[in-house]
Structures are given as structure tokens and as C-alpha cells.
Amino acid sequence: MKQSIKSLVHTALCAIVLASFALTATQANAANDRFMKVMERGKLVVGVKADYKPWGYRDSNGKLVGMEIDMAQDVADALGVKLELVPVQSSNRMQFLQQGKIDLMIATMSDRSDRRKIVGIPEPNYYTSGTNLLAKKGLIKQWSDLKGKPVCGKQGAFYNKIVAKRYGAKVVAFVNNAESKQALRDGKCVGWVYDDSSIGSDLASGQWEGYEMPLNSEDDNPWGLAVPLDEMNGIWGNLMAGMQYRWLISGRLMELEKKWGIQPTAFLQTQAEKLTPARKHLK
């Protein structure tokens, strides 16, 4: 008996040591691998959302479409390779990148310092959003109204914790947005906490008659696309920084915003003004 416990412990320890070796080994890979690999196989694999209309979702034919899918296509076009899309979830998107299952992630991710420790997030940020609430008209007037009440949310969103901690709301988080919205319609919670930009497009879709976005958005947070951490300072990170810069100053993102029926945000306008070079010396 004693012997078997000993050997069990031994096996467990070995497994942990091996796992940590595997972890460090993938992290130690040289930079620029990613770029070479993409060009070699002639295909760019991008992780995108499949349940986040209109940034990344499935159309009636089941095809992945949306603003971020168009952006992924732009990157593939710039490299002259084919595009393959992989649907990812908020709760696993960084692991897809870490494990090399995708080359690039454009998945409505808020750019936060703890995430920068896991993946490379090249600047300038391409979009921004804050936290708001979708609720029945007239029910909620301020954030503090949420105290002690059930609020629907999505598993993996960082503001679940904030809303629970700051306002004492009871967050009821589901796996997908479809379920959390259904729970809201069923009246299982007073509101659905999510990105203001996404709620805005839901309201504009006309499917939410009698609902509103009643609060002032909080925690406005820029979004970041992500590359593997060790590629951040190589070709791959710099390429994506350049892509974002060009998207912002060329007005391409504003164009896409319009195409996908997203309410124009002040962010893109100010970013474009801030980043556009003076070019006085060229006259």
C-alpha cells in the first residue's frame, strides 16, 4: 500500500515536471517563426469570435462574417496568403494563441495588463468599448440599482467580477450570449451586462423592442488584437502594429463600422486625427 502511494506520488511529480518543461519549451521558440510558417504554408490562421455580432458571427449560411473577419482578410491579403478562420471563446482565446493553434487573434479582446503577460498586444489599439447594461425600459436608472439583483452575463468576461465587486450585483453568467440573452428575455435577471458597442448594435437590430441601455458606460477599455508573446518584437508583432496604424489613418475601420451597421464611435475619429502625420515637409 505504502509502496503504491509512493509510486503514485512519483508519477504525479514526473507529470508536473514534464508539463512545465513543455511549457518553457514552447516559450523559448525563436522569434519570426510565425511569419515564416505562415508564408510557407500559404495560409493565415486567425482566431475570431463566432457569437459577437457584428464583429464576428455566423450568417444565415453558417459562414463566419463580421468586421473583425474583414480585418483578418485584410491581413491575409497584405501577406498574399489564404485565410482560415477559427472560432474562439472569450475564456479560451489566449490559450489558442499560446498553443500555436492560431497565428493571430482578433477577437474583441480588451487590452489589459494581465493579458499582456500572456500574449503580445501590439499598439495602436484598433477599437474601444465600455461596460453597459441591456435592460427593460425604466427598470434600472443607475449602476447602484443593481445591488443584490441577478444580472445576466457571459462566462469569461472581465467585468463580471467588477460589477459584482463594485455594485454588489449577483452575476449569473452563461456559456454563450444566446443563453444569457434568453435568460434576460425570460426575466431571470434585471439586465445583461456586456460591451456597450455590442448592446448598441443589438438595440439597432430591432429585436429588442422595449429594452434600453440605461447607464453611463464604465471602464472604457481599448481592444487589442494579439500575437504570440515571443513574436511581439519580431516581424509578426511589427507587422500587426503597422496594419493597425494603416487601418486607423486610412479610415478603413470607419468604413467597416459603417458596413456592419455599428454606431460610429468618437474613438476612431480621434485616433485618426492623432496618428495622421503632419506631412508639412512634403509640400
Added chain:
Amino acid sequence: MEFFAEYFRDLYDTTGWNFVIFYEQYEYDRFLEGMWVSIKLIFASLLFSLVVGFIGAWAQGAKSRILRYGIAGYIQLFRNTPPFVQILFFYFVLGNLTPSYDAGGYQVGYIESFGWAVISLGFFAGAFNVEIFRSGIEAVPESTREAAEALGYSRLMSYIHVIFPLAFRVCLPALNNNLVNLLKTTTLAYGIAVPEMMYTANQIWSDNVNVSEMMIVLFIFYVGLVAVLVYGMHKWEKKMKIPGYG
């Protein structure tokens, strides 16, 4: 306690292994809460499934044809559909058909997500338990049954006092299996936002980006729980052993 927290904070700073639940109060409380909900959920659905199995196995041998067909239909229905589908069905469909009251802008059902999880998991495992108990009942010799009858036992009384106690001993190993399975299936309750261990771990690793660490914790938690359950069941099995029988 303070030393314990210090150790894990140090571990994070030096190695990057982030066991945040052991050094941050908020996450620690969340983790304990998740653990507690899980244990309650497991206990309640185990109990419910056993009751369903006990009653179902009796109804299978009932004189009434309606009862017999009813129980056969129930077994087919619950054995032939995935447990996750059942949980979602119970919560989103039956949950809306059952009475609820308005609590100021939102509906509170008399059965909440926890209750629905217990009911659906209990019925799911119960369907298997009925068949497991039946195998035990069929192993009770006809002569024993007749002897009970000769002593003047009614059908129900001989089921409770003679047949079931013998049948139970025969089918304990199979029951053991099914209960272990049920314990693991309770993780599916995260789909209807029951804040059990799986749900809590998911939220913690999303907030702290420590997926591998929480996976390890989750793994150890369930290995530990199953070990406790199996140990208890084996003890019980030994205790109930009748010399010369089975």
C-alpha cells in the same frame, strides 16, 4: 494561513504559477463558495437519484400496466438523451412553465437553477439506478420471494423488508459506478449558471488568466471527491456483507 498565502504569492512572483485562490481573499471566498455549492449539488442529486431508483424499481414490478409502461418510457427518455440537453431543457423550457413571482423587475422561480440541476441530474442518474436495482431484484431467488409471501408479507412490505435489502447488496458495485459517474456529471450544471466548482473555476481563470493552474485545482478536487465517495461506498459494501450470500 498568512504563511500559506505568502508562499503562493511568492510562487507566482518567482515561477509564474498563479494559484490566486490561495492568496487573494476575494478569489479564495469565491473558490470556497464554489466548492460548497458543488458538494451540496452532488449530495442532493445522489440522494434524489437513489430515491428515483428505489421507487422506479418497485414500480417496474407493479401490477398496474400504466405504471409499468410509464416507468419504461421514463427510462428510455432519460437514458437516450444527453444529460446536458436535459439540464438546458429543464431550466429554459420547464423553468418558464413553472410558477414564479416578480421580485422587482425580475422573476424568481420557486425552483431556481440549483433546483433544476438537482432534478434533471437526479432523473438522469435515476433512470440508470432503476435498471441497476432491477438487476439486483432479479437476482433474489424466487424461493425467497415465496417464503416472504408465505409469511404473510404484502407485495410492498416484502419489497421493503426482504427483496430490496438483498437486491441492494447484489447491485452495489454497479450502483457505485453510476454514482461516480453522476458526481462527475454535476459539472454540467455550469451551463445553467449554477455557481459550482466548474463554473467558479472558469470565472477565476478568466479573471486571472491562470487556466492551467485552475485546471490542476479542478482535477485534484474531483479526484479527491470521487475517492471519498468510492471509499465510503466500499466501507458500506463491506459492512452490509451477509456471510454466505452474494
